[in-house]
Amino acid sequence: MKAIIQQRDDIHQNLVWTEMLTAPKFSMKKMYMVVHDRSQIVVWITLFYGNVARPRALVNLWLACNERLDTRDRLNKYGLIDPTHCCFCNADETQQHLMFNCSETKGIWRKVLEWIQVDHNPLGCRHEMEWIIQQTKGKGGRAKILKLAFTESVYEIWRYRNDVSFGNAVQNQHTDGKIIDTIVYRGWTNRNLRTHLAKLMM
Template sequence: MTDVQQMDNFHIKGLYQRLQGQFPKVEWRKLILNNQGAPKWKFIFRLAICDRLATRDRIARWGINTTPLCALCNICNETVEHLLFECEVSGSIWKKVLRWQTIPRGNMVWQREIQWVIRNYKGRSNGAAVYKVAMTATVYYVWQEKSENISIEGKISRCYTTGDHTRDLFSSKPNTKASSIREEVGLLPIIV
C-alpha cells in the first residue's frame, strides 16, 4: 500500500500493474488466447499444457489407490505425454488430424508438439486458426474418451445433459423445463 501512496500521479492502470505484479509471459499463451475453440476445450488444453490433468499416474502419486495404466490402451502408465501422443488410440487420431491438415510429419512428444505449433502457427492466418482449434478439440475429446472409459469401467452411467440445462438436471429444486427435456429425450440420470 505504501507504493500506491508514493505515486505522484494516480492512475488506475498504474495501480493495477503494481497490484498484479510483473510476471514473464509464457510462450504458449497465444495457443489459448487466439483460439476460437470452445471454452471447455481451451480449459482442458491449458491443463494439458501445464501438465495438470488428473491422469492415473498423477492420481497414484497423490497416494490414491488406482491402477496407473492408461484407460485407453491398458498397456503403459497414463501420463499426459502417453495419453495424448504415445497411446496407440490417441496416436492414430493425431495421424488423421495431421493428414487432414496436410502436415507431412509424424507424431511428436507433447512438449515438442507445443513448441512446433508455437513456431509454425504464429499469427492469425486461417491455417493457424484451424490447426489451433483442431489441436485443442483433439486434446479435449481424447480426454473425454478417457473419462468415458473410466466411467464405463467403474459402472457409473453417464447422465444426459443438454447445453445450459446441465445445472437444472441435477438441481434439487424441481424445474419443469428440465423435466420436460428429460421426458422428451426419454433419458433420466441413472446412478448405479
C-alpha cells in the same frame, strides 16, 4: 483479499505511482506495466488468442498446459488409485504419454493433421505443445485452424480416454470424425476461416 491489499500497499510505495499522481495525465498502461509480473507469463498463452474452440475444450486445454489433467499417475500420487497403466496400452498413463505418445491417441491426432494437410509426426505432449506454439505464431487462417484442431483434439482424446476408463461403449473410429466435425462447425462461424475450411473440405 490479502493479495488485493498487498497490491495496494505495493503501489503506494512505488515511485511511478507518485509520479502519476503529480502528472497532468494518468497513464493506466504505464502503471499496469509496473505492477505486472512479466516472469509469470507462460509461452502457451498464445494458444488461447483468437481460439474459436468450445469453452469446455479451452478449459481442458488450460488444464493440460498446466499439467493438471487427472491422469492415472497423478491420481496415484494422491493415493486414489493403484494401477497406473494406460487404458489403451501397458505403459504408465502420464500426460506426456497420453498426449500423444500412445499409439492410439497419436493415430487420432495424425488423422486430424492429415485432414488439415499438415505432415507431422507427434512425439509426446511437451513436444506437441512446443510444435503447436511455433506453428500458430501468425494470425492467418492456417494458424487459427491448427489452434482449434489442437484444442478440440486434446479435449476429445481426454473424453475418449474417460469413456474407456469408465467402461462406456466407445468406438475409436468416431473420435477423429468428431474432432473434424467440430473444427468445421466452430470454424465456419468465423468468416475469416471459411475460405480455408472450404479448401480442406473439397
